[in-house]
Amino acid sequence: MLQVSYIRDNREQVLERLAVKNFKQPELVDEVIALDNERRSTQTTLDNTSAEANTAAKQIGELMRTGKKDEAEGLKAKTGAWKEDIKKLGEQLSAIEEDLYQKLVLLPNLPHSSVPKGLTPEENEVVLQNGAKPELPENALPHWELAAKYNLIDFELGVKITGAGFPVYKNKGAKLQRALINYFIDEAEKAGYSEVSVPLMVNEASGFGTGQLPDKEGQMYYVTEDKLFLIPTAEVPITNMYRDVILKGEDLPMKNCGHTPCFRREAGSYGAHVRGLNRLHQFDKIEIVQVAHPDKSYETLEQMSLHVQGLLQNLGLPYRVLRLCGGDMGFASALTYDMETWSAAQQRWLEVSSVSNFESFQSNRLKLRFRNAEGKTQLAHTLNGSALALPRIVATLLENNQTERGIKIPEVLVPYTKFEWID
């Protein structure tokens, strides 16, 4: 959520930035400013009326104590009008605030100045590409066939137990999962992230804090009985640890990592792009989250991007880094890098990580602040990224590393898998 005071003071710039995101309702900006003016004048009137009423109430108390009952009664009679005004003004103020809020939450975050204009994923900017695309033999198989051949993943069994998009990992497939999780967590800890293990269900306030609510209800599984959402990403519980928190300036940056399953309804997905591990309702992911000083957050974003790239390099996966264009960015993000690995057997890039700086868009909702050098509270910046999501990593590892003999496990993973080959 954008800060109203910022919109008020930077109207032109806000409009110009929103255009980069191809925002369709620029008129909302002026509506927000108008409502904010109304809000402030209403509040001033309400405050002044309340002040009068408070003064009178104190006087009545004083008069009662000194035995001047008649005067007290006289004053009491006057308070009726104030009371009515206060009630009316309070209701007006709430209505205006509600209206303002409803419009404010429709405004996406402003994109960073480096964000390219554009509407579609094709217009994302390729920042860099690293690692050679492997040459696979003629008879190379996509990962879903490899998974069947080596008895690693049973998609049918998952359908029986739950439904499509809930695979069962078996044997070395299950062990590979666990190895990747441990490897990613260890690497994150080496980079200074402290591990947390968090709830997989969150309440409404948390969904709101990170921006999944209101709006994206449809993408989360919901437990009606207890009004809880299954997390679509660990970003939600981890970032919400800092909801309603005022950090000390010297505490920044806060760095956390965590492994969780992620649950996504993925309503409307279909076809070859959801084949195998490409798109699942439940998958495992290691998330890295930072709460950073506003002056340092872009430096932090680069560090996080390099961390993710390091993982991909160590795993020997060819990858590229995209700077998302305005039209392809998330609602809450100011700048997003997507990392994609090259799936040789599918001949396509698969997104395996997304690293974003939300600036103060999330922290404004979260009321996540820190005390700055002047001792004043200031909104912190939040960032997060996948490091990494497992299924597509598994998919590319299986596909890119297939040989006559079997699937070669990358060296860095062998201490975790305790085997070198899937055969």
Add this chain to the structure above:
RNA sequence: GGAGAGGUGUCUGAGUGGUCGAAAGAGCACGCCUGGAAAGUGUGUAUACUUCAAAAGGGUAUCGAGGGUUCGAAUCCCUCCCUCUCCGCCA
């Protein structure tokens, strides 16, 4: 799930209708004291909105959340949330 107790500032904790944004203590910050430290001592120490060119200052709201009673609510009433204790159930 049932019964009871309770939720007050960074923490402990007082406050059962007015003088309470809130005693006292601890912690923390700054100063004094000291050769240095401890002890002692003094001062300060919530958040948001708003007013003001800014600072200073002022106003309003907030004692788990929301509503109500009242001229006036931390205090009384209602609803919800949470914590603790006991019972029940259970990895």
